[in-house]
Amino acid sequence: MLDDLDRRILRHLQRDPALSVPELADRLGQSAPRLTRRLEKLQSGGILRGQRAVIDWRALGYEVEVSLRVTLDKTQTRAFDDFLEGARGIPEVLEIQTFLGRVDVRLSVIARDIAHYQHIYRRKILTLPHIADIEALMHVARIKSDEVLPI
Known part of the structure; x- marks a missing residue:
């Protein structure tokens, strides 16, 4: 289901979900258009559901x-x-x-x-x-x- 490039994309995004497409493409040695197509494939396949903000609720006073x-x-x-x-x-x-x-x-x-x-x-x-x-x-x-x- 996933090839090596897909797995490398997911590993990088798990470590740093805020990476831009150009930054991620550079790290993976891929062109931005090719990476964009791969990301769209992962999203349309339901594997990559999006990015989210992780909020430290303790920092907001919830103890x-x-x-x-x-x-x-x-x-x-x-x-x-x-x-x-x-x-x-x-x-x-x-x-x-x-x-x-x-x-x-x-x-x-x-x-x-x-x-x-x-x-x-x-x-x-x-x-x-x-x-x-x-x-x-x-x-x-x-x-x-x-x-x-x-x-």
Whole structure:
């Protein structure tokens, strides 16, 4: 599926996603038009989905991160749909994951401090529909957070 040039392009972009096409072409020893065609191919194939800004939310004053493991009342036919719709609307929810097993959903929630987290939890999280059980895990340290693939 990927040839050597595709893999080299992806490795460079993973290290420095802000590289311009001319800079990347120069590093790869390719012409800018050829590189542009390759990037378009990677994008149209769904491999390269775009670039994004990575914001350090701690630098913005968010000091607390909590993972909430939620079990839903699956006797309700719309439990997942209703819960996920509501959770998507909470700005402090950074990530939503669904699972098979005892835990149905994991929410990653950020807050400025414990008082702010309690407000989010009581006023926003606990008002979400179809919660059967919820467990909070306070993050202490992030040991590894890496989206770089071994290409």
